[in-house]
Amino acid sequence: MLVLAHISDLHLDGSARATERAERVRDRLRRLPGPVDALLVTGDIADHGTEEEYEEAARVLGLRDGTAPFPVLTCPGNHDSRAPYRKALLGLPSAEGPVNEARVFDGGAVLMCDSSIPGSDEGELDEETYGWIEATLDELGADRPALLAFHHPPTAVHHPLPDSCRLRHPERLAALLKRRPSIAGLITGHAHTPAATVFAGRPLVVGPGVTWTLRLPWEGDRIADRDAPVGLAYHVLDDTGRLTSHFRTVA
Numbered sequence: 111m112l113v114l115a116h117i118s119d120l121h122l123d124g125s126a127r128a129t130e131r132a133e134r135v136r137d138r139l140r141r142l143p144g145p146v147d148a149l150l151v152t153g154d155i156a157d158h159g160t161e162e163e164y165e166e167a168a169r170v171l172g173l174r175d176g177t178a179p180f181p182v183l184t185c186p187g188n189h190d191s192r193a194p195y196r197k198a199l200l201g202l203p204s205a206e207g208p209v210n211e212a213r214v215f216d217g218g219a220v221l222m223c224d225s226s227i228p229g230s231d232e233g234e235l236d237e238e239t240y241g242w243i244e245a246t247l248d249e250l251g252a253d254r255p256a257l258l259a260f261h262h263p264p265t266a267v268h269h270p271l272p273d274s275c276r277l278r279h280p281e282r283l284a285a286l287l288k289r290r291p292s293i294a295g296l297i298t299g300h301a302h303t304p305a306a307t308v309f310a311g312r313p314l315v316v317g318p319g320v321t322w323t324l325r326l327p328w329e330g331d332r333i334a335d336r337d338a339p340v341g342l343a344y345h346v347l348d349d350t351g352r353l354t355s356h357f358r359t360v361a
Contacts, residue, residue, distance in 0.1 A: 112217030114257075115139050115146045115180075118299025118317035121189065122166050122215065123157035131320050134342045136220045138360045140179055146344070147215055148180050151176040152290055152299035153187025153226070153261030154315055160191075164198035173199065177179045183213055185222035187261035187300060188231045188275065192224075218255040218294065218347045221246055225260040231275035233262025233300070235283065247290055254293040255351040263316055265296045265309050269326055271333060272301040284310035295353035298346060302334075304357045313353045317343050 120132045139149060151171070156163035172178030186195055186209050193204040200209075208224035221243060225233035235243075243258070250256060264280035266273045277283065287293055287310040295313035302319030303326065318341020322334040339359035346354045 111349055112215050112307070112347040113118070113146045114148055114150050114220070114297075114345045114347075116150045116152065116297060116317045116345055117314075117320050117341070118152040118261075118321035119154040119187070119302055119321055120151070120167065120170075121154055121157040121321040122163050122170070124162065124166065128157070128321055129166065129170065132167075133341050134173075135320060135342055135360045136170060138342065146180055147217070148213065148220070149178070149182045150220065150222075150259055150297065150345075151182065151184045152259055152297060153185055154189040154299065155184060155187070156191070156195070158187055159189060159194060161194040161198040164194055167201050174201075181213060182275075183211070183220055183222050183259070185209065185211075185260055186224050186226045188226055188233065190226060191219060192228065193225070196227070207237060208242075209241050210239055212246050214250065214254075217349070218252050218257065218285070219246075219350075220257050220259055223258055223260040225262045225277055232278055233276065234278040235260065240282070240286065243286065250292070252292050254292060255347060256292055257295055257297055257347060257353070258293055259297045261300050262296060263305075263314065265307065265314065267301045267303065267305050267316060269301070269303070269324055272324070276300070280309070287312055294347055294351045304343060306355060313355075315343065315345065315353070315355045318357065322352060
C-alpha cells in the first residue's frame with residue numbers, strides 16, 4: 111500500500127500570508143502519528159517563478175536541511191519557471207526542458223510530469239514528456255501500479271477560470287491510458303478546489319489549493335476565497351491498484 115499526502119498551489123510570493131499557510135500544512139503533516147510515504151506537491155509552488163521563491167519553498171518543505179520526515183515529490187505548474195525551479199528547489203543544474211521525475215515505492219510508483227508551457231497558463235504534456243512516461247512505465251513493468259501527477263486537469267471542473275486553461279490535447283492522454291492499464295489514476299492541481307471525477311476510465315483527483323480556494327459559480331461572484339482553510343488530500347493506492355482519496359482542511 112502507498113499513502114501520499116498531497117498539497118498544491120502554494121503560490122509562495124515572499125508574503126507572510128503565503129509562507130504561514132504553507133508552513134501550517136507542513137507542520138500538520140510533520141505531527142502525524144503515523145508517517146505517510148511521501149508528500150506530493152502538484153505545481154504552482156512559486157507565484158512568480160523566481161529563485162528567491164524556490165529557495166523559500168525549499169526551506170518550507172525541508173528540502174535543503176533534511177528536516178522533511180518523508181520524500182517530497184514535486185512537479186511544475188503554470189506559475190513556475192523551469193530553470194530556477196531546477197536550481198533553487200531541486201538543487202539541479204538550470205535547464206529549460208520539461209522537469210519529469212519518477213519515484214518508486216514498495217506499493218507503487220509516482221511519475222511527476224511537467225505539464226507547464228513556458229509563457230502560457232494552459233498545460234500540455236509534450237513529446238519529450240510522453241516519451242519519458244512510456245519509457246518509465248516500460249522500465250517499471252506492467253505489474254507495478256503507477257500514478258501520474260501533473261498540474262493541469264485534462265477535463266473540465268465546471269468553473270470558467272480553470273476550464274479556460276486546462277490540459278491541451280486530452281485525447282492523447284486518454285489514448286495513453288487505454289494502452290497502459292498499470293496507470294491507476296491521475297493526480298492534479300491548478301483548480302484550487304478539491305475535486306474527484308473519472309477521465310478515460312481512471313480516477314482523476316484534483317488537489318485543494320494551499321493559498322486560496324476557488325468559489326464555484328453557485329457559491330458566489332468572488333472567485334478566490336482567501337479566508338478558506340488550507341486544503342490537504344491523502345491518496346491511498348492499495349494492493350489491488352485501487353486509488354482512494356480523503357480530503358482534510360487545516361485551520
